[in-house]
Amino acid sequence: MQPDPLSSTFAALADPTRRAIxxxxxxxxxxxxxxxxxxxxxxxxxxxxLKVLEHAGLISRGREAQWRPCRIAPVAFREVDGWLGNFRRFWDESFNRLDGLLEEMKAEEAAKVTAKASPRKKSKVRVTKEKQRGRTRG
Structure with a gap:
């Protein structure tokens, strides 16, 4: 049984020499x-x-007289990019949610710092209750 094209592509990309090529x-x-x-x-x-890369569809080799040029074959790269696109969307959405959560946390922290920095004012309810108990002067 022959591996699927994506498996051949990733197997070819697994080697650092082939990636350098x-x-x-x-x-x-x-x-x-x-x-x-x-x-x-x-x-x-x-x-x-080169044969591994060619078999995976990552390169093509031509013949022009004595010159045998090698070139990138973009089709296999598009397939890999399409497959990775699903994961890219997942991570983008995850990072966007994380960014939102961090912004909320920063805003909450800023609100706490601001609240500590400003003098506390007693609420009317608290002042009234303290007067009823005789805890205030005046």
């Missing part, structure tokens, strides 16, 4: 030789990484 290809198409330069590995090893 994709980062380079995000700058524009280039040859296998250019892609191999920053890595301390053989051309066959780089080719294996």
């Amino acid at each position: 994709l980062a380079r290809l995000a700058l524009g198409e280039t040859s296998v030789m250019e892609l191999a330069k920053p890595f301390d590995m053989s051309l066959p090893a780089i080719s294996k990484h």
Whole structure:
């Protein structure tokens, strides 16, 4: 049984060398030789990484005479972005609720500080009750 496309994509993205190759290809198409330069590995090893990326639909390879350019294939990235979009919405909504709660807490704290800073005035009910008990002067 062959894995679903999203599983192949994530498996391909799991390797740091392949992610570095994709980062380079995000700058524009280039040859296998250019892609191999920053890595301390053989051309066959780089080719294996490219095959994994190609199988996952993350890159495409062409043939133009002697030049075999590699380029990003955006379709697989759109699928990943679509799948991650659900989680992005979840986290955005969660952070928005958290922001609202923090703002409420800040407002409550500011109200407490303001209440402590201003002199307390006795309410009319309290003053009346104190007079009835004879606790006030005057």
